[in-house]
Amino acid sequence: MYEEVKERMRFDSEELKRKFMEGIDRLAKRMRKVKMKLAVMSGKGGVGKSTVAGLLAVHYGRKGYKTGVMDCDFWGSSIPKIFGVDRKKPVLGEEYIEPVYTDKWGIAVMSIQFFLPSPESPLMWRGPMVSGVIRDLLAKTEWGELDYLIFDLPPGTGDVPITILQEIRPNGVILVATPQELTTTIVEKALKMSQELETAVVGLIENMSYYECPQCGHREYVFGKGRVSEMASKYRIGFYLELPIDPALTRLCDSGKIEMYEIDPFEFFPI
Numbered sequence: 423m424y425e426e427v428k429e430r431m432r433f434d435s436e437e438l439k440r441k442f443m444e445g446i447d448r449l450a451k452r453m454r455k456v457k458m459k460l461a462v463m464s465g466k467g468g469v470g471k472s473t474v475a476g477l478l479a480v481h482y483g484r485k486g487y488k489t490g491v492m493d494c495d496f497w498g499s500s501i502p503k504i505f506g507v508d509r510k511k512p513v514l515g516e517e518y519i520e521p522v523y524t525d526k527w528g529i530a531v532m533s534i535q536f537f538l539p540s541p542e543s544p545l546m547w548r549g550p551m552v553s554g555v556i557r558d559l560l561a562k563t564e565w566g567e568l569d570y571l572i573f574d575l576p577p578g579t580g581d582v583p584i585t586i587l588q589e590i591r592p593n594g595v596i597l598v599a600t601p602q603e604l605t606t607t608i609v610e611k612a613l614k615m616s617q618e619l620e621t622a623v624v625g626l627i628e629n630m631s632y633y634e635c636p637q638c639g640h641r642e643y644v645f646g647k648g649r650v651s652e653m654a655s656k657y658r659i660g661f662y663l664e665l666p667i668d669p670a671l672t673r674l675c676d677s678g679k680i681e682m683y684e685i686d687p688f689e690f691f692p693i
């Protein structure tokens with residue numbers, strides 16, 4: 423796979439080419455030490471993609487798996503914040519970068535946010551540049567042997583998601599949508615993309631699906647019901663999940679304590 427990527431690239435100079443090739447080799451070597459890679463995707467921002475990526479990492483961390491999260495959403499980075507590690511700094515070695523580890527389950531976190539003087543900095547970067555930085559950061563990070571590495575991708579099907587799917591070849595993609603926007607188009611787009619890039623969609627999450635009344639336990643499907651299961655069976659997606667609106671979850675994410683969330687929505691996730 424990595425050979426294919428190398429062949430497809432064109433370079434302005436031999437020096438650039440050599441550097442790129444070295445980077446790809448290093449990346450391949452690092453990624454061989456990760457058993458399972460899962461990418462979390464969505465059609466747009468604000469649907470709970472990072473929350474789902476975080477919950478998935480917590481699911482594995484809690485079970486005792488060596489788990490990492492790679493924040494690839496440079497324009498909407500929130501992984502360091504929801505894990506409460508946004509004030510930590512990764513340790514820089516000469517050839518490697520030590521990821522930051524979360525307090526409770528020791529989940530390894532990497533994000534470009536750790537290196538920025540202010541959160542606004544990357545706004546003027548272009549897609550291809552960001553892809554290059556992600557590739558670099560991912561290759562330089564000393565993840566060690568990991569059981570699971572979760573990628574929080576930026577929304578949509580732009581440059582970064584394509585790069586990750588193409589070069590990392592995750593074992594599966596998990597799709598997050600809200601009921602209002604859970605239209606055939608978004609699911610189809612993502613499915614088509616992952617098909618083209620030979621990565622299976624292994625999960626479909628309808629986030630903010632319903633609200634459960636704390637008094638009587640009644641589930642109110644605020645935006646309508648049942649679309650996620652329809653989609654999942656229509657497109658033969660093995661795992662689907664309705665994730666309720668939970669103010670406790672918002673609070674924990676806002677205060678950097680997602681690891682303290684007691685509910686595990688991924689309890690029956692088969693991967």
Ligand SMILES: Nc1ncnc2c1ncn2[C@@H]1O[C@H](COP(=O)(O)OP(=O)(O)O)[C@@H](O)[C@H]1O
Nearest residue numbers: 467468469470471472473630666667668672675
């Ligand atoms: N199921 C949920 N219940 C309550 N709040 C949620 C839920 N999912 C996401 N949120 C909140 O919605 C906001 C956006 O979620 P986030 O995961 O950052 O979205 P994205 O990564 O798609 O931009 C955050 O404040 C988050 O805490």
Ligand SMILES: [Mg+2]
Nearest residue numbers: 472495498500
């Ligand atoms: Mg996000």
Ligand SMILES: [Zn+2]
Nearest residue numbers: 635637638640
């Ligand atoms: Zn009620």
